[in-house]
Amino acid sequence: MLQLSKKVEYGLIALRHMAMKPNGNVVTTKELANEYDLPYELLAKIMQKLVKGGVVRSLQGVKGGYTLAQKPSELKVASIIRIIEDSKPMVAECYTDGPDGCYLFYNCTIRRPLGKLQRNLNVLFDRMTVQEII
Amino acid sequence: MLQLSKKVEYGLIALRHMAMKPNGNVVTTKELANEYDLPYELLAKIMQKLVKGGVVRSLQGVKGGYTLAQKPSELKVASIIRIIEDSKPMVAECYTDGPDGCYLFYNCTIRRPLGKLQRNLNVLFDRMTVQEII
DNA sequence: ATAATGTCCGACCCCACAAGTCCTATATTC
């Protein structure tokens, strides 16, 4: 209920790990999976998403791996969630999908008030960065 | 992702509806289900939970129904969620279940930082009341 | 008293989606 997904958790753990390494130091999926006992393949997928999201850079081949593409202080948790989940953290689907996503939409009486909650939530996730979880 | 459940949404809609009725006016599940086109049985379950949670009072029999047991300004959204979901809104399960709930627990590197997020979230849901969604 | 109409509540189904797995292709190093 209202929880972050495992994917996001794993992603944050990985990013934190990288943020603590000396700059430019590559980290492999294997290393991460071993260190934190995370499912390798799943983590690999997450890392690939982070690459596409521009959060980390990848180096292929032997001696390959990942490095941060941005400073930890610039990596907003909100962005990480958006990249990994393909959507912002939302309190209700109607804020993403619009009228088509919810058959109540037009006569939904709690949409506006929830909007307030949503905005506060946005602020929360926008403020927090990877820097803070080191 | 991080969404409120339908149950909570329905519950809020119902409470709002009741909050707008003249004091002491009973509202039936049927009336609510029709008015907002919500699944009757599910809504009934939710209402029962709200009764157990002390948020609404029930009157059985013909002419029965529900009335608010508290002022709308006293009905915190946080409480509603807790009552309907049997748990507080949590960003990660480890905050409810403790060590047994997550095999990472002791070497989880993001638990403490997420705790900050959690506390902020608590404040958010504690501040908002049914009064505000009228 | 009995029919009508409401709550109460346990048991159940369904399915979308999160979580995790498997397999193959491609890049890089030595």
Next chain:
DNA sequence: GAATATAGGACTTGTGGGGTCGGACATTAT
């Protein structure tokens, strides 16, 4: 060219949210 890394599509599995059904009990009206 062998070893080791990422890239990525396809697949399986498990769980929980959402929804349904059926019957018991309470109250009122006739």
